[in-house]
Amino acid sequence: MKNLIIPFILCLCFLSALRAQTESNVSNVATTAAPFLEIGVGARAIAMGGAFVATANDASALYWNPAGVGRLTRPEILFVHTDWIAGVNFDFAGAILPLGRIGTLGASLTSLSMKDMMVRTIEQPEGTGEFFHIGDMALMLTYGFKLTERFAMGFNAKYIYQKIWEETAQGFAVDIGSIFTTGLHGMRIGAALTNFGTDLQMTGKNLLVYHDIDPYHLGNNDRRTD
Numbered sequence: 355m356k357n358l359i360i361p362f363i364l365c366l367c368f369l370s371a372l373r374a375q376t377e378s379n380v381s382n383v384a385t386t387a388a389p390f391l392e393i394g395v396g397a398r399a400i401a402m403g404g405a406f407v408a409t410a411n412d413a414s415a416l417y418w419n420p421a422g423v424g425r426l427t428r429p430e431i432l433f434v435h436t437d438w439i440a441g442v443n444f445d446f447a448g449a450i451l452p453l454g455r456i457g458t459l460g461a462s463l464t465s466l467s468m469k470d471m472m473v474r475t476i477e478q479p480e481g482t483g484e485f486f487h488i489g490d491m492a493l494m495l496t497y498g499f500k501l502t503e504r505f506a507m508g509f510n511a512k513y514i515y516q517k518i519w520e521e522t523a524q525g526f527a528v529d530i531g532s533i534f535t536t537g538l539h540g541m542r543i544g545a546a547l548t549n550f551g552t553d554l555q556m557t558g559k560n561l562l563v564y565h566d567i568d569p570y571h572l573g574n575n576d577r578r579t580d
Contacts, residue, residue: 420508424498527551
């Protein structure tokens with residue numbers, strides 16, 4: 355098993371470099387989904403500027419690097435509430451349960467929400483009297499374990515749900531992480547690949563456009579292909 359550690363770390367480094375190169379060559383306009391998953395968790399990790407992937411030694415490892423969960427030896431619970439920008443509320447709740455040599459299990463819930471907003475249309479810019487809700491949610495299950503005393507791995511499986519009024523989107527994603535303790539003055543090497551999963555696309559009746567912005571051409575909802 356020890357012979358697999360170095361090749362695995364090299365593979366993670368290669369995939370990270372490949373992803374960075376791909377993202378630099380392809381436009382990401384209108385391709386980002388579930389951006390709330392990029393909001394960091396844990397006061398200590400945020401104070402370190404997010405440089406927590408190799409540290410990951412508390413319950414916030416559920417977010418930063420699931421491999422850190424496998425190194426924990428006692429149950430932990432983490433609750434986070436943040437009054438974020440523009441009246442947005444960010445909440446995170448997570449718990450881990452070590453199971454001895456089997457490894458460590460964890461579960462967490464991430465939520466992003468805000469107060470209901472007034473519905474405005476072109477005909478009624480001051481409001482129709484209706485209100486709509488916006489909310490994002492991610493439910494995550496985590497498993498972490500130690501292959502050796504120096505090397506740990508972990509995995510996350512996520513269910514993602516987004517809602518804007520009558521529009522919804524849902525999908526799944528996974529994380530994979532590793533931590534290697536070098537034994538050199540406590541130095542550790544960590545790597546995590548996060549949020550790889552299915553495409554998210556909003557669906558719902560609110561996507562229909564009832565106002566023709568150009569009356570001299572075909573309407574926005576015309577479905578003819580010729």
